[in-house]
Amino acid sequence: MSATNPGPALGRQGLQPKGVARRQEILDRAIDVFRERGAYGTSLRRIAEALGVSHAALLHYFDSREQLLVAVYAHAEAQRSAAETESHPGVDGMVHAAMANVEVPGLVELYSTLVAAALDGDDHVGTQFFSQRFERIRERLTAEFTADQEAGRIRDDVPASHLAALLIAASDGLQIQWLLEPSLSLESTLRTFATLLQPAAR
Amino acid sequence: MSATNPGPALGRQGLQPKGVARRQEILDRAIDVFRERGAYGTSLRRIAEALGVSHAALLHYFDSREQLLVAVYAHAEAQRSAAETESHPGVDGMVHAAMANVEVPGLVELYSTLVAAALDGDDHVGTQFFSQRFERIRERLTAEFTADQEAGRIRDDVPASHLAALLIAASDGLQIQWLLEPSLSLESTLRTFATLLQPAAR
């Protein structure tokens, strides 16, 4: 998971600089709530209670609960991916990100919950966010894989775009499987995917 | 996704044969509700309304809403996987299953929602169900891949168990990405995974 731009529209529009700053405070604190209690029992009132404000106050900065949750996830992702993504490109970066994700309690659960909600037919906040997020990461990985193919570092008999989508899917899916069965090695299983990309030996 | 045994404990215990039959009726009808409205706005009262009963009646057969939803998913999965899985083993079976899943409105959303909830720390009904489901499918695929490796049909320089977990993860993740971006080809992308498994040519 990575992001270079948290994107706009993840909060109520037309806020003053002071309001934007306050919104950051809310997001910072809200993340802690998820670290403590997970994503399940995290109602607006719980988050508000942890912040020492009323739940209605949160809706002054976010149009809905879902918008707040998406903003929280985007904020958490942006906090790390700045340096993380660029330092470890390709498969290696995904391995590092995946391992970092599963160590933050509630983060994968939050991600999975929001993605599931984004699949709903109606237009949710999450639908646009995660569609764009998937597309952005696919494009970045496709470019990297294409370069790898041209340099002969990985096999070139498969479309780079397919490899990009597969790697994202594998990373997301393995994080879930690992949380339900920690005995399987998230790292080595993901690295096996990298092995599959090696050019036909000999 | 596959299942040979829907498993027990997906409904209130100690029901009479007549009650079990009624529970099947409820599940059959509940699936239709998901086909029509998706998983999002599917409350107990909505399902009950479609059945012509009160929401409290549903809770006579299921301990909670989540238990009902898990039973609905297990029922939907069992309906098809009986013949589906055995006729198409290995990667081919997963491709068929994935393509069938995304064509049932709300099914992937229901699956993703329940899996996300199963990640919660507290013991949910879904936690046990999906843990066992993942383990069962991983074991089946691992056995198939191991046989393929011994027969020289796929490369044997990677653990079959890793390939099993990767394939499940890729299938689950790609279904989600496809629902958010139908322009990418679910089938050919998944088949690319099969290509990666081919033994080192030449």
Next chain:
DNA sequence: GTCTATACTTTGATAGAC
């Protein structure tokens, strides 16, 4: 602009009547 107070609606769940 920021926030509290308050009320409205839906929902999951329980208890007890028939």
Next chain:
DNA sequence: GTCTATCAAAGTATAGAC
């Protein structure tokens, strides 16, 4: 076995204090 009644919690929306 099913219903009605009821409850607590939650998301949402509005009015108004400061």
